[in-house]
Amino acid sequence: MAVVYKKSIALTDAPLTYCPGCTHGIIHKLVAENLVELGVYDKAIGVGPVGCSALCDFFFACDMYIAGHGRAPAVATGIKRTHPDKFVFTYQGDGDLASIGTAEIVHAAHRGEKISTIFVNNAIYGMTGGQMAPTTLVGQKATTAPYGRSEEHCGKPIRIAEMIATIEGAKFVERVSVNNPANVRKAKKAIRRAFELQLEGKGFGLVEVLSTCPTNWGYSAVNALKWLEENLIPYYPLGNYKDY
Amino acid sequence: MAKGKLTIDSEKCKGCELCVNFCPKKTLELGKETNTKGYFPVTVVNDECIACGTCAIMCPDSIITVEKE
Numbered sequence: 551m552a553v554v555y556k557k558s559i560a561l562t563d564a565p566l567t568y569c570p571g572c573t574h575g576i577i578h579k580l581v582a583e584n585l586v587e588l589g590v591y592d593k594a595i596g597v598g599p600v601g602c603s604a605l606c607d608f609f610f611a612c613d614m615y616i617a618g619h620g621r622a623p624a625v626a627t628g629i630k631r632t633h634p635d636k637f638v639f640t641y642q643g644d645g646d647l648a649s650i651g652t653a654e655i656v657h658a659a660h661r662g663e664k665i666s667t668i669f670v671n672n673a674i675y676g677m678t679g680g681q682m683a684p685t686t687l688v689g690q691k692a693t694t695a696p697y698g699r700s701e702e703h704c705g706k707p708i709r710i711a712e713m714i715a716t717i718e719g720a721k722f723v724e725r726v727s728v729n730n731p732a733n734v735r736k737a738k739k740a741i742r743r744a745f746e747l748q749l750e751g752k753g754f755g756l757v758e759v760l761s762t763c764p765t766n767w768g769y770s771a772v773n774a775l776k777w778l779e780e781n782l783i784p785y786y787p788l789g790n791y792k793d794y
Numbered sequence: 795m796a797k798g799k800l801t802i803d804s805e806k807c808k809g810c811e812l813c814v815n816f817c818p819k820k821t822l823e824l825g826k827e828t829n830t831k832g833y834f835p836v837t838v839v840n841d842e843c844i845a846c847g848t849c850a851i852m853c854p855d856s857i858i859t860v861e862k863e
Contacts, residue, residue, distance in 0.1 A: 551799060554860040555850035566855050570833065571810030575854025731816055731848045764810075771810035 558582035560591045564608045571771020573761045574602060576728045577670055578609055580738045581641065584745050585612060590637040595629050597622040597638070599646035602676040606641055620651020623658035626665045637748065639666040644685040645675040648710050655714070655756075662719030662753040666744045669710060672761040673782060680766030684708045687785055692766075707785065711758040715791035722747045722755035723791040727783060729760070729775045736788075743793070752794050760786055796821075796863075798845025800838055803857040807835035813849035813858060822849060 560582035568574045585591040594612040598604055600619040607614035617625040622640040630638040647655050647669050658665065674692055675681040682692035682699055685707045689698040699707075715723040722744045726737035737759055744755030760782050762774035769777055800821075807829060813836055814822045825837040845862035 551861040551863060554798065554845050554862050555847040556859050557856040561856060565806050568854065570808035571812055572854055575856065576852065579854075579856055731851050734851055771812055772815045775812070775815075 558586055560585045560594075560611050562609055562611045566609060567605050568602060569763075569765045571762070571764045571774065572602070572676075573672075573728045573775075574670060576734060577668065577737070577759050577761060578606065580728075580734070580741050581639070581668060582610065584738065584742045585637075588742070588745055588749065590745070590749065593635065594637040594639065595633070597626045597629065597640040599640070599642040599651075600677075601643040601646050603641055603643060603670065604677070620646050620649070621654055622646070622651065623654040623663070623665065623667065627658055627661070627663045630663060630665050634664075637745070638664075639668065639745070639748075641668045642670065643676070644669070644671045644673065644683050644710075645678075645681075648684045648708055655710075656717065659714050659717045659720040659754045659756065662721070664748050664751060664753055665755075666741075666748050667754075667756045668741065669756055669758045670761045671710070671758055671782075671786065672763040673707070674763050674766050676763045676766055680763070685710075687781060690781075709786060711756065711786075711791050714756050719754055720756060720792060721753035721794035723758075724756075724793075725758040725760070725786060725788050725791070727760040727778065727788055729762075729778045729783075733788070740790075747794060758786070760788075796841035796843040798843035798863070799861040800843060800849070801859040801861070802836060802838070804835035804837075805829050805831075806855050806857045807833060808855060809833040809835060810854065811836070812852045812854065816848050816852045818846065818848065819844060
């Protein structure tokens with residue numbers, strides 16, 4: 551019998567600590583599969599964030615480092631500059647990258663660091679209990695915005711992919727989603743392209759992945775995917791913003 | 795006759811139903827008995843699997859292995 555699908559060897563056997571239906575697991579798989587397919591699994595060093603995926607060092611079988619909150623691109627810069635032969639990626643959520651770590655990501659892109667960033671945007675702070683993030687949609691309820699985010703009080707959500715694409719040093723920027731099998735396949739291709747760019751030594755790549763948070767959004771896993779499709783995708787349009 | 799063979803690691807299943815939702819042949823459903831974590835793990839309920847791998851692609855916990863005849 552031919553194997554159609556099998557768990558990637560770049561993932562460990564540890565059970566994921568994410569909630570049922572959280573699409574972090576799907577994005578982990580895509581990163582792991584690309585590491586193996588590009589043959590960089592042995593020399594990859596990942597930098598994890600603070601947030602739900604702060605435990606991702608237990609799940610990726612490659613070398614991992616968990617940086618301070620938002621500082622993953624800064625740590626990855628250091629790793630890549632001391633080990634230029636290694637493959638370095640960061641894996642960050644929206645509370646990490648789009649809020650406390652905005653300076654780090656903007657300047658890593660600005661310097662054209664040869665690293666790849668996977669930015670998981672689920673429009674909320676997951677681990678700490680569903681607080682409003684910079685990416686939370688106007689009107690979306692969060693524990694710190696019980697009546698929904700107010701535009702007058704908090705402004706409109708920040709679009710990271712568009713912002714990073716304006717920076718010269720960023721060579722690949724794409725926004726993808728994992729809400730259905732077709733989009734998962736597209737997401738895998740985008741991550742592959744960002745990784746290839748690093749291997750070619752061209753520069754910084756960022757892939758923004760729209761993700762779900764069924765627990766804090768208050769939906770079942772399946773309905774959370776529908777909510778993502780109906781609400782997040784119209785505000786955060788999918789597509790490529792820059793390809794060197 | 796099923797073209798595909800699904801191997802499910804029931805102990806790691808969290809019963810999120812993403813695979814159930816996306817299976818084109820409705821081959822998967824949640825089981826009646828819980829695993830040790832208290833989730834109802836997904837089970838194969840008919841033999842119409844076409845080995846498309848959609849369930850495995852959408853499984854966040856990577857617990858489904860798909861083989862084709």
